[in-house]
């Protein structure tokens with residue numbers, strides 16, 4: 156048995172580089188790298204289907220990078236770690252901090268029991284530029300508005316990238332630890348639905364570095380202007396890599412600092428800081444995933460029509476830009492940010508379906524499903540967040556399509572039944588003359604739906620519903 160063994164518990168840090176906990180665990184001892192599928196503490200926030208697919212691939216890659224030495228378990232981390240500590244000569248348990256409320260609760264409990272039994276516990280910041288508790292207003296209270304928060308971040312030194320771990324300490328342990336093979340974790344379910352995700356995504360630390368390099372080389376220069384146009388290749392598509400910790404924001408910041416300063420780099424950094432803000436809000440308002448941050452929204456008269464929700468989920472609303480986005484999500488596990496805002500506004504405001512239903516669908520379908528960013532963004536669109544888009548700002552799916560997908564490239568790709576419709580009618584096929592529809596091979600109500608709501612009437616209804624709660628206090 157080796158003299159001393161340190162555990163590094165991989166969580167949302169599925170990478171070797173810039174991993175402060177892995178580096179610390181491997182400096183002075185043999186390191187036992189573990190991953191635990193914890194469905195016991197996650198409650199309603201177990202990974203969704205698309206996330207599980209990503210996780211499965213990412214764990215395979217990580218295990219390869221560790222020469223097959225990743226020890227994987229399923230169950231209660233409290234129990235598993237205690238058992239490991241009892242049966243091995245464990246000195247220290249290290250992890251990078253997670254920020255979801257259930258994770259914070261679980262980790263504090265594990266830490267106190269380990270410390271009580273004489274085992275050292277070291278936790279690190281591995282996934283944020285700055286810890287949420289270190290950023291406050293002059294009076295010590297947390298920020299509620301993004302822009303002053305962002306300005307304050309500019310004054311704080313972000314976490315520096317950490318040195319490489321000593322991989323020679325990852326040698327095979329001369330002890331028997333029963334690890335579950337990744338294929339036996341059943342992360343993929345019984346069908347092969349996930350095959351479609353393979354065509355569009357490359358999980359893993361190498362995939363993350365490739366995505367970053369490609370973005371810096373080809374797309375950063377057009378980011379500010381191009382990021383709103385779903386057909387343009389101007390965004391980084393780093394979000395699932397960042398969510399699973401295959402790359403850290405500090406690594407991205409470091410790479411950005413080597414680029415020439417421009418509005419594009421500044422804008423990209425600002426978006427990364429929206430992620431920081433989402434985590435910040437989640438830390439300071441732990442009920443954000445389940446409760447409106449503006450409390451009076453609990454009185455909002457949602458209609459929650461399940462047929463309309465199903466049509467939205469299936470991309471069968473009759474509004475081409477909405478349907479394109481929902482089908483992009485279903486087919487690729489991703490949706491462009493501009494379109495996320497359009498489909499979310501449509502669900503919450505035109506269909507009057509509670510944002511919880513939209514967030515839950517995204518949670519299951521997105522490869523980048525992230526409790527902080529998903530709930531903060533849905534609250535932002537719904538108008539019930541602290542720094543939200545005002546409720547009366549209702550995206551018009553026709554003009555959004557015409558403006559951000561003017562030649563229809565994105566919409567025609569995901570809604571191929573409309574591919575021959577001239578651009579002037581593409582985002583409002585119900586207004587096209589019969590002959591034009593016929594020429595394009597479209598029969599509304601047959602091979603493409605009529606709009607499921609009247610856009611003006613539904614807008615009016617939303618404004619009236621909002622008026623009801625507007626005068627309430629709080």
Ligand SMILES: Cc1cc2nc3c(=O)[nH]c(=O)nc-3n(C[C@H](O)[C@H](O)[C@H](O)COP(=O)(O)OP(=O)(O)OC[C@H]3O[C@@H](n4cnc5c(N)ncnc54)[C@H](O)[C@@H]3O)c2cc1C
Pocket residue numbers: 382390391392393394395397398426427428429430431433490491492495496499517521523524525526528529530532533536
């Ligand atoms: C309704 C709704 C739900 C969303 N749900 C999620 C989610 O579950 N997970 C998620 O990562 N993002 C979510 N977002 C934010 C945003 O849409 C994605 O982060 C972005 O589209 C990811 O693409 P990208 O990596 O190419 O982004 P880029 O434009 O290249 O941005 C770089 C990085 O900055 C961060 N970022 C960018 N925009 C935002 C934002 N508005 N909020 C928080 N972080 C941001 C992401 O980490 C992203 O990878 C949601 C947005 C909306 C409107």
